Amino acid sequence: MTDTRAPQTTAAPVFHPGFCAERSRPYILVAAVLASALGIIDGTVVAIALPAMRDSLGAGLVQAQWIHNAYMLTLAALILVGGAMGDRFGLGRVFGLGIALFVVASMFCALAPTPLFMIVARAVQGVGAAIMVPGSLALIARAYPRESRGRAIGIWASATAVTTAAGPIIGGLTLTIGGPEMWRWIFAINLPLGALALFLLYRHLGDDPAKENARVDIPGALTATAALLAIAWGLTSLDHGGNATMWLIVGAMMLVAFLWTQTRSDHPMMPLTLFASRPFSAANALTFTLYSALSMMFFFMPMTFIAGWGLSEIAASAAFAPMSVFISLLSARAGKLADRIGPAPLLIGGSLVVATGYAAMAILASYQNFWGHILPAMCLVGLGMAAVVAPLSTSIMAAVDETQSGTASGINNAVTRMAGLISVAAVGGFVAALYAGAGGTASFGIESDTAGHGAAMTTAFTGLAWIATTLAVISAGLGWLTRRVNEN
Structure with missing residues (x-):
């Protein structure tokens, strides 16, 4: 899916003077732009590449759905937790962890020999994105004071718009010219982009404060993931066997459990x-x-x-x-x-x-x-x-x-x-x-x-x-x- 909106953080980070030096702010901005580009290009190009991926991997329609769904499952279930992790453990550190995990998973996607391998790699990629995406805009808010933040966000938004428009075109051109197996390079390109973002981040990152009193809603994350997994599995299995009704019931029960955790938690996601x-x-x-x-x-x-x-x-x-x-x-x-x-x-x-x-x-x-x-x-x-x-x-x-x-x-x-x-x-x-x-x-x-x-x-x-x-x-x-x- 193409997400047409800017990523948002669940917290509201404020400018921190020691987060990076003034001369380092443009480099932090580039790191944020590159991280956004990773998620956007991956989402749009995979849709274009799916026919070639199915042919190369021998994947059926249900497996193609899960190449998409595995990524969206972990991203949807954990994106709120990703924002809280930035508060708890340090915005820059968590942002960098998300990029690293996303890039490593992308390499496994590029090397995937079977549909199941690809589905698992995509799920891990979604975890990385859930940690990375909330930090992109928050990183700018933390690095730039209010008087110059608007311009920085404008640059980030413009770059995001260009990436959104160019992603499918670049992917389509690559596959049209290079042939069906070029879909693997669509994932592999994340390695140099991610490596550059990590280099810029850690080269120019200063004080990255963590909040000891911040809490991450682990029970909420676990029950939300289980509920979405069971519901998605049940819906996918409706016309293909696989005990669809049972999985939908399990999903409903886990959804109730998630809602219960949210009423009991003092820091609900x-x-x-x-x-x-x-x-x-x-x-x-x-x-x-x-x-x-x-x-x-x-x-x-x-x-x-x-x-x-x-x-x-x-x-x-x-x-x-x-x-x-x-x-x-x-x-x-x-x-x-x-x-x-x-x-x-x-x-x-x-x-x-x-x-x-x-x-x-x-x-x-x-x-x-x-x-x-x-x-x-x-x-x-x-x-x-x-x-x-x-x-x-x-x-x-x-x-x-x-x-x-x-x-x-x-x-x-x-x-x-x-x-x-x-x-x-x-x-x-x-x-x-x-x-x-x-x-x-x-x-x-x-x-x-x-x-x-x-x-x-x-x-x-x-x-x-x-x-x-x-x-x-x-x-x-x-x-x-x-x-x-x-x-x-």
Whole structure:
């Protein structure tokens, strides 16, 4: 999944003069940018590379889902803990640990001989990202005083936007020119990038204070991970056997256990009292539904276009471009407009524009015209998301007390990741059933010259696009609920 929002920390780090010398601040900024680039490139390029990875590893559709899900599972479950670890053990040290773990796991991904090996390596990669991602923006806040922090964050945000736009293009170009096995180099490139980030960090890091009284919610992390694992496994197994019902029951029980730990802990990773606010709950529900639609479409689109329609990887990567371009150009303006009129109108309108884009894809997919039909529809999706991203953050921040803004932002960030995990796990069986029902005799997402393969993949993609349309319409309804009392 392409995460269209900036990573957020669950804490609110403040400037610390001894964290790094003034002359070292640009190097710390570069380290933060490189770490963000690692996570962004990895997320976007894996979607483009999945058809080649499946062919190389001999992976089925369920295994392809878990190449995605294993990463999202550990990232979603542990990202809130990652922010707390930075407070407890030192922001720079924990940030560096996350980068190192991410890079080592990336090397194992590059060398993966089997689907299971890749899935395990991706899970470890997600752990590294959960430790690394919350620290990226926090690192800048700790290194730069308030008067120069805005410019530094602007540079970081601009670099993140460029990376988001360039990632799929670079990956698609690499695979198109270099051949299917070049997907391994997509992971291997993380080694020099990560090594440079670590060198800059430790070369220029000064005093890295730790808070002895800070606590990490270990019971919450364990029960959250177990709940998400069981639920995702159960959803993935619904149409493939594997005791799906049992796993879903176990997941529900572990979810109850997680909620219980949050009520008993004096340092919960997800304070449940925040959800007493209707706008906060509605904004997070909107996040889940809208990013679920985005995640499932971004996961299955490249497989459809490459393995079903015969597009090259570089051509398929163009589907990601409108999202990055429109968000980069328009999200700041949408944020300013939300400050004037409130976020709800933009959340409603933006979600409906996204729904229109998905509906256009569903209606026109049978023509298999990527440039004339799909890309313009993705422009609508990108335009709608650009209207939503900043107002959604505004809605989250406005719904809670200012002292809880960091925690609220971290929760919303985790919800985004959970949406990516749950949605891809939930629809895989549905897509496979549609493919088989339309006469497909190979497997959704792999290249095949069997009769009717491309048409069957298109039928399955059409059904998926209608699900995404429905989720986006639901998001518009949830946008109405984000109104504060004084807006009613």
